[in-house]
Amino acid sequence: MISLEADVLIVGGGMAGTCAAIAAARSGSQTILVERNGFLGGAATAAAVGQFVGWETEAGRRVIAGLAEEVVARLIDNDGAHGHSRFVMSTGHVMDRVQYNPEILKCVLDSLVAEAGVDLLFHAWQAGAETHGARVYGARFLTKSGEISIRARQFIDATGDLDLLQAVSAPMLRADRDRLQPGTLMFAIGPIDFDRFDAIELEEKGALARRGFEEGALARPALHCSRVPGSDHGWFNVTRVTVDGSDARSLSQAEIEGRRQALAAARYIIDKVPGCENARLSAFAPQLGIRETRRALADHTITVEDLASARRFDDTIACGAYPIDLHKANSGALTIEGFGADHAYCVPLRALIVRDFDNLQVAGRGISATQEAHGALRVMPLAMAMGQAVGTAAAMAAGAGNDPAVRDIDISALRDRLSRAGAIIDPDA
Ligand SMILES: Cc1cc2nc3c(=O)[nH]c(=O)nc-3n(C[C@H](O)[C@H](O)[C@H](O)COP(=O)(O)OP(=O)(O)OC[C@H]3O[C@@H](n4cnc5c(N)ncnc54)[C@H](O)[C@@H]3O)c2cc1C
Incomplete structure (x- = not known):
C-alpha cells in the first residue's frame, strides 16, 4: 500500500473542497486534495450547474467575495464567464448570478490549485478512515495504483455526501428518504437564438413551461437555462429525479431516469420554445446533480431562525443572502423564501466543526443546518466562502505545533486572515 x-x-x-485546499496551501500547509473524478468542481462541472447564484442581497449589496471572486476573475480572464448579472427565476424572483462555462472552470481550478502548491490526487475514491479518540488520523483511497493511505493532522470532508464522516461514524443529520430534495440531470442544447429566447415574456414562458409539465415533457414547470458564456448553447435545469445520493442503487436508477427526462425535455423545448427551433441536444451533464444527502452534526446547527434574525456569531467566517430554495420531493413544486431586500446572514465556523471530533471539518453542502436552512446555504458562492474559511482554519491548527483542536484556534486571527484575503465576514460591511 x-x-x-x-x-x-x-x-x-x-x-x-477546492477552495479549502487552495486556502490551506496558501496558508503554508502541506495540503493533499483527493477527488474521485478526473477534474475539479463537483456539481459545478460534473453536474454542469452553469451559474453561481447568491452573491448579493436583493438590494444589490455584495456579501461574498474573497477566493470565490478570484475564481470569477480567472474565469473572465479565460473567456469562461462575463461577470455578474441579474435574471428572473421561474418563480418570478430576481436573482444575481455569474454564468460560467463548466469546461473552462475545470481548467481555472486546475491552475489555481497548482499555483497554490496543492498536491492533487484524481481518480481516487475514499474507502475508509481511521480514528484515535477524538481525532481522525488517516484515510484510505481506492486508486489505479491500489490502495493509498494518507495520514494528516487536519481533515476536511468536502464530499457533499459526507463520506469521510460516514467512515468515522461521526454524528450526522439527514431528512427521511422521501423528503430529500430531488436531483436534476442538466442537459445542453444549441444553437439557441438567445435574442429571441431572452425576449420571451415571463407570462408566455410560464405558459410554455406549464404546458410542458402538464404534457409530461417537463418534470417541473420551468424553462430555466444558463447560457454558456460566449456561445449559443445553454444548460437547462428542468428535470427532477427522486434519489438518495448516498445509496448506490438509487443513484444508478436516478442517472437513467435523469437521461430519460432530459431527452424528453430537450425535445419539447426544441419543438415549442421560440429561439430553440434550430437547436439539437449537445450534452447531458456527466453526472446527476445531487442537492442534498447527509448534513453534519457540528458544534452548532444553523436554523431558519438564525438566518431570518441575522444572528451574529463571534466566529462568523462567511455571510450569505440567498433565500431558502426548496425543490419539493415527488412533485414539480419549488418554493423560494427570501428574508428581505437587504438582508444578509452569518455562517459561523462552529457549524463546520464536526461535533465530538478535534480535527474534522466540513464545508459546502455538508454544513450543519436544518433541512430548511440548508436550502439557503447550499449555493456555490457560499460553498467557496466556507471552503476558504475551513482551509485557512485547518492550516492554522496544523501549523500550531501543539496540534490544537480546530475549535481552539485563535478565531479573531482567523477572521483577520480571511478579511485580509478579501473574504466578507461582517454582514454590515
Ligand atoms: C441541479 C442543481 C442545480 C443547482 N443550481 C445552483 C445554482 O444555480 N447556483 C448555485 O450557486 N448553486 C446551485 N446548486 C447548488 C450547488 O451546485 C451545490 O450545492 C454545490 O456545488 C455543492 O458544492 P460542494 O463542493 O459542497 O459539493 P459537491 O459539488 O457535491 O462536491 C463534492 C465533491 O466530492 C467528490 N466526492 C464525493 N464523494 C467522494 C469520495 N467518496 N471520494 C472522493 N471524492 C468524492 C465529488 O466527486 C465532488 O467533486 C445546484 C445544485 C444542483 C444539484
Whole structure:
C-alpha cells in the first residue's frame, strides 16, 4: 500500500473542497486534495450547474467575495464567464448570478490549485478512515495504483455526501428518504437564438413551461437555462429525479431516469420554445446533480431562525443572502423564501466543526443546518466562502505545533486572515 502524509487532507474537490485546499496551501500547509473524478468542481462541472447564484442581497449589496471572486476573475480572464448579472427565476424572483462555462472552470481550478502548491490526487475514491479518540488520523483511497493511505493532522470532508464522516461514524443529520430534495440531470442544447429566447415574456414562458409539465415533457414547470458564456448553447435545469445520493442503487436508477427526462425535455423545448427551433441536444451533464444527502452534526446547527434574525456569531467566517430554495420531493413544486431586500446572514465556523471530533471539518453542502436552512446555504458562492474559511482554519491548527483542536484556534486571527484575503465576514460591511 502507498502511504502519504500531509498537514491538511481534503476529501472531495467540489467548489468547497477546492477552495479549502487552495486556502490551506496558501496558508503554508502541506495540503493533499483527493477527488474521485478526473477534474475539479463537483456539481459545478460534473453536474454542469452553469451559474453561481447568491452573491448579493436583493438590494444589490455584495456579501461574498474573497477566493470565490478570484475564481470569477480567472474565469473572465479565460473567456469562461462575463461577470455578474441579474435574471428572473421561474418563480418570478430576481436573482444575481455569474454564468460560467463548466469546461473552462475545470481548467481555472486546475491552475489555481497548482499555483497554490496543492498536491492533487484524481481518480481516487475514499474507502475508509481511521480514528484515535477524538481525532481522525488517516484515510484510505481506492486508486489505479491500489490502495493509498494518507495520514494528516487536519481533515476536511468536502464530499457533499459526507463520506469521510460516514467512515468515522461521526454524528450526522439527514431528512427521511422521501423528503430529500430531488436531483436534476442538466442537459445542453444549441444553437439557441438567445435574442429571441431572452425576449420571451415571463407570462408566455410560464405558459410554455406549464404546458410542458402538464404534457409530461417537463418534470417541473420551468424553462430555466444558463447560457454558456460566449456561445449559443445553454444548460437547462428542468428535470427532477427522486434519489438518495448516498445509496448506490438509487443513484444508478436516478442517472437513467435523469437521461430519460432530459431527452424528453430537450425535445419539447426544441419543438415549442421560440429561439430553440434550430437547436439539437449537445450534452447531458456527466453526472446527476445531487442537492442534498447527509448534513453534519457540528458544534452548532444553523436554523431558519438564525438566518431570518441575522444572528451574529463571534466566529462568523462567511455571510450569505440567498433565500431558502426548496425543490419539493415527488412533485414539480419549488418554493423560494427570501428574508428581505437587504438582508444578509452569518455562517459561523462552529457549524463546520464536526461535533465530538478535534480535527474534522466540513464545508459546502455538508454544513450543519436544518433541512430548511440548508436550502439557503447550499449555493456555490457560499460553498467557496466556507471552503476558504475551513482551509485557512485547518492550516492554522496544523501549523500550531501543539496540534490544537480546530475549535481552539485563535478565531479573531482567523477572521483577520480571511478579511485580509478579501473574504466578507461582517454582514454590515
Ligand atoms: C441541479 C442543481 C442545480 C443547482 N443550481 C445552483 C445554482 O444555480 N447556483 C448555485 O450557486 N448553486 C446551485 N446548486 C447548488 C450547488 O451546485 C451545490 O450545492 C454545490 O456545488 C455543492 O458544492 P460542494 O463542493 O459542497 O459539493 P459537491 O459539488 O457535491 O462536491 C463534492 C465533491 O466530492 C467528490 N466526492 C464525493 N464523494 C467522494 C469520495 N467518496 N471520494 C472522493 N471524492 C468524492 C465529488 O466527486 C465532488 O467533486 C445546484 C445544485 C444542483 C444539484
